[in-house]
Amino acid sequence: MKVAKFGGSSVANAQQFQKVANIVTSDDARKFVVVSAPGKRCKDDTKMTDLLITLAKKVIEHDIYEGVLAQVVARYDEIVTDLHLSRDILDVISASLQQMIDTYRDQPKRLLDALKASGEDNNAKLMAHYLRQLGYEAHYVNPKDAGIFVTDEPGNAQILPESYEQLAKLKERSGILVIPGFFGYSRSGHIVTFPRGGSDITGSIVAAGVGAELYENFTDVDSIYCVNPSIVEHPCQLRELTYREMRELSYAGFSVFHDEALEPVYRRGIPVCVKNTNNPEAPGTMIVATRDHRDRPVAGIASDTGFCSINVSKYLMNREIGFGRRLLQILEDEGISYEHTPSGIDNMSVILREEQLAGDVERRVLDRIVKELRVDEVSIERDLALIMVVGEGMERSVGIAAKATAAFARANVNIEMINQGSSEVSMMFGVKADAVEKAVRALYEVYF
Structure with missing residues (x-):
């Protein structure tokens, strides 16, 4: 049983959705799928999360926001159109965004969290819808229904211990379960987001909760490099890292993982494999408890x-x-x-x-x-x-x-x-x- 998390670049457009679907359905063990919000489609594009933050700021500042709202819906429209999905889902997305604005317009922190979370939430609904269209049993699972309960700190949620007991019950459900990353629910029922990059955190929490044998983190590189490739050309690829090494590297600027993301799997000894959505056959980088470091003391x-x-x-x-x-x-x-x-x-x-x-x-x-x-x-x-x-x-x-x-x-x-x-x-x-x-x-x- 595996948990597969797909980052923003992996779900940026319809073509990437197709790649994700092929990866998920190629292995029956991939029962749990965690998705991010749509990332950049090209170098000069804007990430969905950034669009949603702009939308929230417009509303908070009592500025005209309809144009940004239309941009957000248009991103999903492109995916729906290219995948030939039912257009009814666009009406649901548009209505839910407007409802968030109307509900939280006078609560800036709540509004920002709700709109940021919608990027992942709506993408998970689209992914489940697409998998069903392909003929597979797939279900969107809201984080509240999954049992992801967090502290009530807008933008800085921490998982509550009781969540893991609730998440374990997901193993009893059938089909492929698609869960949005980046957010959970407070005990009072509010949407609360993890720190930026928090879809990694969700993936790790789900993997720990269901006791997965492997947590796969799909991104846009074949493996983790030993140094930033924008500084050093063609750096060495790492086949293996320990949890502690990855934590240190993430803290200090490695963008592959959010630096809090490994804690749940580290506690339960679940290995992590970082893989490339665009080249899933590449072996990737394994993150494990221990490694043989005799030949390479510096990771x-x-x-x-x-x-x-x-x-x-x-x-x-x-x-x-x-x-x-x-x-x-x-x-x-x-x-x-x-x-x-x-x-x-x-x-x-x-x-x-x-x-x-x-x-x-x-x-x-x-x-x-x-x-x-x-x-x-x-x-x-x-x-x-x-x-x-x-x-x-x-x-x-x-x-x-x-x-x-x-x-x-x-x-x-x-x-x-x-x-x-x-x-x-x-x-x-x-x-x-x-x-x-x-x-x-x-x-x-x-x-x-």
């Missing part, structure tokens, strides 16, 4: 930009009990999450997403640090990029860090900071954003 290199560092210095800081806690409490009070906290005996840095210091937040944070902690110096370093070198084999391999620092030196890239967790699954390097691609290419040369 991958990931990078992301948009970070900054708050740097704090105070003489005898290490003797001041509670200093770090009070510094982080200031950030917590402002609703700011942090990524890393490298420190020395008299200094401490907090790495965070730069966007979190927008508006007056930066001034308030710096003022509080100066007044409450009585520091000698405080400054902000902007335009930072984080590069992660990831691999479970690094712990038992000598010279991994030396190779990295030598590579940076040869590429004439200055290291702003270094951080390594106690697990030794990853090393983090901070560099200026304008040097990140040069640094990544240098690391690729020494490790791969």
